[in-house]
Amino acid sequence: MNTKVPEFSALTKELPRSLERKHPNVVDAFFRTYGAKPDFIARSPGRVNLIGEHIDYCDFSVLPLAIDVDMLCAVKVMDEKNPSITLTNADPKFAQRKFDLPLDGSYISIDPSVSDWSNYFKCGLHVAHSYLKEIAPEKFNGTPLIGAQVFCQSDVPTGGGLSSSAAFICAVALGTIRANMGVRFHVSKRDLTRITVVAEHYLGVNNGGMDQATSVYGEEDHALYVEFRPQLKATPFKFPQLQNHEVTFVIANTLVESNKFETAPTNYNLRVIEVTIAASALATRYGVALPSHKENSNSERGNLRDFMDAYYARYENQAKPWNGDIETGIDRLNKMLELVEESLSDKQEGFTMDDAAEALNCSREEFTRDYLMIFPVRFQVLKLYQRAKHVYSESLRVLRALKLMTSARFQTDEDFFTQFGRLMNESQASCDKLYECSCTETNQICSIALTNGSYGSRLTGAGWGGCTVHLVPGGANGNIEQVRKALIDKFYKVRYPDITMKELEDAIIFSKPALGSS
Ligand code: NG1
Ligand code: MG
Numbered sequence: 281m282n283t284k285v286p287e288f289s290a291l292t293k294e295l296p297r298s299l300e301r302k303h304p305n306v307v308d309a310f311f312r313t314y315g316a317k318p319d320f321i322a323r324s325p326g327r328v329n330l331i332g333e334h335i336d337y338c339d340f341s342v343l344p345l346a347i348d349v350d351m352l353c354a355v356k357v358m359d360e361k362n363p364s365i366t367l368t369n370a371d372p373k374f375a376q377r378k379f380d381l382p383l384d385g386s387y388i389s390i391d392p393s394v395s396d397w398s399n400y401f402k403c404g405l406h407v408a409h410s411y412l413k414e415i416a417p418e419k420f421n422g423t424p425l426i427g428a429q430v431f432c433q434s435d436v437p438t439g440g441g442l443s444s445s446a447a448f449i450c451a452v453a454l455g456t457i458r459a460n461m462g463v464r465f466h467v468s469k470r471d472l473t474r475i476t477v478v479a480e481h482y483l484g485v486n487n488g489g490m491d492q493a494t495s496v497y498g499e500e501d502h503a504l505y506v507e508f509r510p511q512l513k514a515t516p517f518k519f520p521q522l523q524n525h526e527v528t529f530v531i532a533n534t535l536v537e538s539n540k541f542e543t544a545p546t547n548y549n550l551r552v553i554e555v556t557i558a559a560s561a562l563a564t565r566y567g568v569a570l571p572s573h574k575e576n577s578n579s580e581r582g583n584l585r586d587f588m589d590a591y592y593a594r595y596e597n598q599a600k601p602w603n604g605d606i607e608t609g610i611d612r613l614n615k616m617l618e619l620v621e622e623s624l625s626d627k628q629e630g631f632t633m634d635d636a637a638e639a640l641n642c643s644r645e646e647f648t649r650d651y652l653m654i655f656p657v658r659f660q661v662l663k664l665y666q667r668a669k670h671v672y673s674e675s676l677r678v679l680r681a682l683k684l685m686t687s688a689r690f691q692t693d694e695d696f697f698t699q700f701g702r703l704m705n706e707s708q709a710s711c712d713k714l715y716e717c718s719c720t721e722t723n724q725i726c727s728i729a730l731t732n733g734s735y736g737s738r739l740t741g742a743g744w745g746g747c748t749v750h751l752v753p754g755g756a757n758g759n760i761e762q763v764r765k766a767l768i769d770k771f772y773k774v775r776y777p778d779i780t781m782k783e784l785e786d787a788i789i790f791s792k793p794a795l796g797s798s
Contacts, residue, residue: 406482
């Protein structure tokens with residue numbers, strides 16, 4: 281790809297498209313709430329992931345884009361005595377909150393056992409605070425953060441797989457840095473991503489870095505290729521130019537809310553643990569050692585990418601770790617799929633705790649201590665074969681998709697749509713059957729879209745409900761209207777007979793790639 285990588289650039293100061301429209305509104309609402317004007321607005325967008333689901337926490341690359349639904353935080357900085365934060369949300373379902381900032385400069389406490397919207401604010405505040413202590417210890421050790429009145433307004437659906445939480449946290453972290461360092465200071469995109477990636481860990485969600493990277497690095501009219509190794513890198517690229525159609529992605533919300541915070545022990549966190557255990561089982565079987573990640577990774581234990589590198593170092597003439605090159609990646613991932621078949625496929629019904637301890641060559645006690653105490657999880661069996669197969673095959677699909685996206689020419693438009701669509705459909709099948717993170721409504725929406733003009737349909741984000749994404753030819757000869765109508769008539773009006781026009785409008789999102797945090 282020959283596009284520029286905005287690695288160390290400062291955050292933009294131009295007004296993004298979405299702010300032109302929404303900004304007067306937020307300023308008015310702020311004024312009505314606090315009787316004054318805000319000093320600034322910190323904004324960060326949601327994202328849709330085109331392909332590459334549940335692989336970011338294994339350090340495999342993904343293909344998302346930022347969209348123009350976003351979180352806006354209008355902020356007025358308060359005077360320095362009695363520092364406190366007042367938080368108001370445009371959505372009345374989230375009640376006003378007020379809390380004091382510790383006078384001795386210590387961190388705000390976060391209670392992950394209560395589910396409250398202000399917890400996300402506190403996570404963003406906390407990671408920004410620790411960044412401030414890192415860059416200006418003399419100013420921030422022993423002194424409280426500055427107080428503020430904040431008005432939050434978001435049109436990212438919550439629990440919808442479009443990263444409402446990352447949009448919120450990134451906006452808050454950016455706003456906190458701005459409030460405490462002033463307008464002249466610029467935080468790099470890389471730093472803002474680095475600090476926000478770990479923020480939700482304080483709420484017990486063991487997430488990877490895709491959402492924050494996309495929310496921060498988004499670029500108008502570009503999708504992103506996000507890599508996590510050897511270090512975080514988000515390369516923007518444009519969709520291919522076709523002859524008679526535009527490449528368009530339609531987002532449709534199942535309206536099944538997936539509260540990650542509540543379901544993590546049996547869903548999200550359990551998957552993270554299963555693939556970590558799968559990596560250890562493979563390492564034990566092939567006699568290689570995995571590195572541990574003390575810093576901030578999702579788990580200290582080595583992941584499936586570590587296993588791939590360790591295997592190549594040991595068996596293929598001490599081959600170097602994979603550097604991201606597409607062809608090498610395709611080869612190595614195919615090899616990994618063979619190893620998964622060879623070593624894990626005879627326990628497709630799943631591994632009990634004893635089976636897993638045996639596969640790792642450790643005692644039940646060691647197993648519990650090393651894998652089950654990091655984040656709370658609940659399970660009957662661990663489906664190591666299915667989960668590992670999903671991760672390696674999905675990572676392979678991302679590389680194939682990237683190749684298509686960056687190819688110069690297609691014989692016909694149809695060629696692009698069928699090939700890219702097939703990858704998305706295979707991804708959906710793998711999420712559904714192997715990773716078990718789809719649901720009935722998601723499968724229904726996908727099949728309706730596919731029979732009405734979509735070429736590829738899949739869940740996006742964590743799944744278990746939330747949003748779906750569809751590859752639909754756009755432009756004058758396109759299928760967008762047809763897909764939209766079919767989803768309304770055959771899904772929304774059937775599944776939710778009382779749905780209002782407004783709810784329907786919000787459920788189907790057409791968005792161009794949007795600008796990241798600003
Ligand atoms: P959602 O639930 O859509 O924000 C989550 C994770 C991502 C990634 C995807 C699955 C968080 C904040 N984000 O996305 O890191 O693992 O699921 O690909 O938990
Ligand atoms: Mg989230």
